[in-house]
Amino acid sequence: MAPRSNETKQRILDAAEKLFAKEGFAGVTVRQIMREAGADVALAYYHFDSKRDLFDAVLMRRADHMNDVRHAALDAVEQRHPDDAPSVQEIIEAFTQPLLKLLAEDHDTWRDYFALIAQINNSPQWGGELMTRFFDPLVRRFMDAIRRAMPDAADVDLFWCYHFLSGALTLTFAETGRIDNLSQGLCQSKDMDAISDRLPRFIAAGFRHICNPT
Amino acid sequence: MAPRSNETKQRILDAAEKLFAKEGFAGVTVRQIMREAGADVALAYYHFDSKRDLFDAVLMRRADHMNDVRHAALDAVEQRHPDDAPSVQEIIEAFTQPLLKLLAEDHDTWRDYFALIAQINNSPQWGGELMTRFFDPLVRRFMDAIRRAMPDAADVDLFWCYHFLSGALTLTFAETGRIDNLSQGLCQSKDMDAISDRLPRFIAAGFRHICNPT
DNA sequence: AGACTAATTCAACGTCCGTTGAAACGCAAC
């Protein structure tokens, strides 16, 4: 009965991802997850050590791929500019568009995971530690690229601008329906094309305005 | 023994605010809250109908004051410009600075409340409904003011720019320590002066770049 | 066919959950 193991494990991770994204770590019980996964509650503890371990496994499962597509996008930008520095907007696009593209093209697969990241990023409980653990190397590389594009910018300005970018991007991931309500349907939380058209330009303009010494 | 009632009620709200902000609604038990408040668990149900009712009461307690200071700031901007339209940046400052000022000047009082708002804004569970309920009138007035400052802007652009503003602002409220880690101490989550100096200018530049038809 | 192993089920453990009813307390008015 060996090869069925991974299939079940993935079903558990799917169910956990979906429920954690909606209600947070504490808002979901292991029994709920296993009911959603259609498996016995004890299987959660056969495949994972604890509820917390399952939570970490949910985060880990897609983290590598998330980082890979962003690294690849930054690679492409740098190869496009072997001698000169890319523009700030190109770099920001390499940071944001791979994720927005994942969400646009495979929404059902990625929506819950991104929504979970959004909650974690804004949680005093998890935000500092987990975001650092999962994304620091990529973000550092991204910051280095920006620094080369704006060699006269002060580091402190760059970090705060990244902070604003991070907030704008993760609220997009949350897909709370808030903007749908506010705009009375004119904008839709899940409309990643609308975001893609605007977010990188919005953020790049902010970076330039704050970080460019006159 | 009548007049002590409100004092206890406030102690319960303080404790609930602190704990909800850190661990979310589901991550906190009524018993934890009452232990923190130094009162018997049954008192929670004497002063409030249920755990959920207590949660709502925590949100309601400071919502009016939050809205008041922002309305007052917008009043001041409009009185400063009886005939012409204020600049986008002035309007955004009226939206952000009153809150950043509260946080800077009375950090212990407001930190937990703002952190709670940050989590709610990024939660699929609460974000859409609660943010709309508490802040829609103010945000609509703010959007109207921006619209007057940029009469040629498309509504859909304005709403998306507001969305980016909302994300950047609420991540600031969360004070997760992430930016502290990333910048290795160069930036500090609680440094509201650093935010005040940069956020409105960053956001105003984004609005102008996206919403100004060339 | 029978032994071995990984996967799954079942039943239960001690603990803590949100919530409640009744009793006790402290203060004001009469």
Added chain:
DNA sequence: GTTGCGTTTCAACGGACGTTGAATTAGTCT
């Protein structure tokens, strides 16, 4: 000084929680 009322305490309820050990199933190898 007793009545009355708003506040607080105490003890408990049914149920759900995270987690576990032992038994059962299904597939693999000899």
